[in-house]
Amino acid sequence: MFTIYIFADTYKLYKSAIEEYQKRMWKQLQIVHMKPEKGGSWEEVIKKETKKFFELMQKSRAFKVLLNPKWKILTTEVFYSTIQHKKHSFSQFEFYIWWANGLDYSWLEKNIDLSLSLSSFTFPHWLALAVLVEQLYRVTMIEKGTKYNK
Numbered sequence: 001m002f003t004i005y006i007f008a009d010t011y012k013l014y015k016s017a018i019e020e021y022q023k024r025m026w027k028q029l030q031i032v033h034m035k036p037e038k039g040g041s042w043e044e045v046i047k048k049e050t051k052k053f054f055e056l057m058q059k060s061r062a063f064k065v066l067l068n069p070k071w072k073i074l075t076t077e078v079f080y081s082t083i084q085h086k087k088h089s090f091s092q093f094e095f096y097i098w099w100a101n102g103l104d105y106s107w108l109e110k111n112i113d114l115s116l117s118l119s120s121f122t123f124p125h126w127l128a129l130a131v132l133v134e135q136l137y138r139v140t141m142i143e144k145g146t147k148y149n150k
């Protein structure tokens with residue numbers, strides 16, 4: 001139901017938290033780790049990474065969310081409501097966490113359904129992943145009516 005694509009090198013510091021939520025969500029969550037491009041100028045790296053995301057997005061019929069600290073911040077409740085509302089039209093949700101090099105947003109904007117920020121703070125990519133995974137777990141717990149969100 002949820003797939004997260006992430007460009008990042010390592011996640012040693014947050015591995016246990018990420019894996020714990022992944023285990024709790026069982027088959028509802030898939031994380032696809034994509035190695036950042038290393039060769040070439042910044043412009044070439046941005047172009048290559050943007051192309052990878054663009055190709056993934058074009059093939060997908062999922063509801064697509066691109067994370068960026070400069071975009072819209074939602075409360076957990078609004079995030080939950082957005083997911084619930086979109087479930088009427090989409091069975092899959094994809095989240096894209098891009099590397100520090102950035103992306104060429106002009107290539108991607110036509111394929112994105114929602115641009116989202118987790119906070120006005122800037123996080124390392126794997127911490128952003130841990131926060132996102134926890135929020136997705138929270139959404140599933142709200143949906144089940146548990147007291148986890150209290």
